[in-house]
Amino acid sequence: MMKTQVEQNFSDFYEKWMGQLEDHLGVLLLVSREKYSQESACEALYNKLTAHHKEYYTCKWAAAHEDVLAFFSPVWLSPLENAYLWVTGWKPSMAFRLVESLMRKAAAGGGASLAGMSEEQALRVKIKSEEERVEREMERQQVAMADRKMVELARLESVARKKGDSAAVSQVNGLVEAAVKGLLGGLEKVMKMADCVRLKTLKGVLDVLTPLQRVDFLAATSMLQIQLRKWGKKRDKCCSNDNIHDLELK
Numbered sequence: 001m002m003k004t005q006v007e008q009n010f011s012d013f014y015e016k017w018m019g020q021l022e023d024h025l026g027v028l029l030l031v032s033r034e035k036y037s038q039e040s041a042c043e044a045l046y047n048k049l050t051a052h053h054k055e056y057y058t059c060k061w062a063a064a065h066e067d068v069l070a071f072f073s074p075v076w077l078s079p080l081e082n083a084y085l086w087v088t089g090w091k092p093s094m095a096f097r098l099v100e101s102l103m104r105k106a107a108a109g110g111g112a113s114l115a116g117m118s119e120e121q122a123l124r125v126k127i128k129s130e131e132e133r134v135e136r137e138m139e140r141q142q143v144a145m146a147d148r149k150m151v152e153l154a155r156l157e158s159v160a161r162k163k164g165d166s167a168a169v170s171q172v173n174g175l176v177e178a179a180v181k182g183l184l185g186g187l188e189k190v191m192k193m194a195d196c197v198r199l200k201t202l203k204g205v206l207d208v209l210t211p212l213q214r215v216d217f218l219a220a221t222s223m224l225q226i227q228l229r230k231w232g233k234k235r236d237k238c239c240s241n242d243n244i245h246d247l248e249l250k
Contacts, residue, residue, distance in 0.1 A: 003075055006067040011076040013059055017052075018229060021222055024049055028219035032212070042211035049218045053202065057195055068188040078232025087138055087194035090225075092127050092201035096120070098220050099205060102213065123204040130197045137193060141186040153179060 003011065028049070031041055064071050071088040084090070099120065144150070153176050160168035206214050 004067060004070065006063050007070050007075050010059070010063045010070065010074075014076045017056055017059075018226065020052060022226055024052060025219060025222040025226060028215055028222065032215050032219050039211045042215050046206065046211070046214050046218070049222075050202075050206075053199075057199065060195070061192065064188055064191060068184050068191060071191060072187065078229065078236050080232035080235055081228055084228065087134055088191045089194060089198055092131055092197050093124070095201050095205050095221070096124050096127075098217065098224070099209075102216050102220060119208045120205070123201075123208070127197060127201050127204070130200070134190065134194045134197060138190050141183070141190055144183060144186065150179060 024045075028045060031045060060071065074082065074085075074088075077085075086092075153172060157169065157172045157176065160172055205217065209217055
């Protein structure tokens with residue numbers, strides 16, 4: 001299937017962005033292994049990674065303004081990656097699971113505990129509430145497709161086509177385009193709402209971690225994203241080879 005210009009441009013950007021993330025991960029793991037790393041080194045890495053993520057969302061929002069549907073069924077991701085999407089990206093509450101895993105690992109090794117435990121708990125409750133708000137808005141947008149106006153437009157277009165009335169068809173098409181534009185605007189709004197919750201979660205979690213814990217957290221999130229992509233690509237390649245083998249047998 002042919003990619004749209006937006007899909008092609010963002011696919012190229014994302015491939016490059018993920019390559020840079022993998023480079024950053026190598027440095028994160030190196031600093032993470034140095035348990036007595038200087039705070040300045042951790043801070044520099046933190047700034048570099050947050051700038052990298054900011055670049056992603058800046059490009060995403062610009063591209064989505066041209067074609068928001070591309071982000072609800074992204075061709076640059078594998079089916080495995082797509083299966084774990086929550087409103088065009090990672091689910092914010094997943095970050096707290098990662099923090100829990102890191103804290104358990106640190107405790108087992110006699111490492112530092114979470115400094116801002118109460119702040120983390122408060123953030124968790126707040127983010128859960130905001131996730132639910134996004135989900136309610138997404139549901140509202142989906143239900144809007146079946147409202148009386150859209151159903152009536154579908155009926156009018158069908159009637160006009162049956163009658164062969166090209167002028168009426170043209171008029172209805174204009175109304176349909178305007179209605180669809182409104183729906184797409186609603187989807188863009190929900191996408192940005194979800195992204196804002198993601199960014200708020202990322203900032204909130206990093207704010208309650210020590211400099212070295214930040215490095216560990218950013219390394220864990222980056223590794224998860226990179227490995228999921230590699231697993232997805234590997235699975236796609238295996239499925240493709242199986243399909244070719246089946247065709248050869250036939």
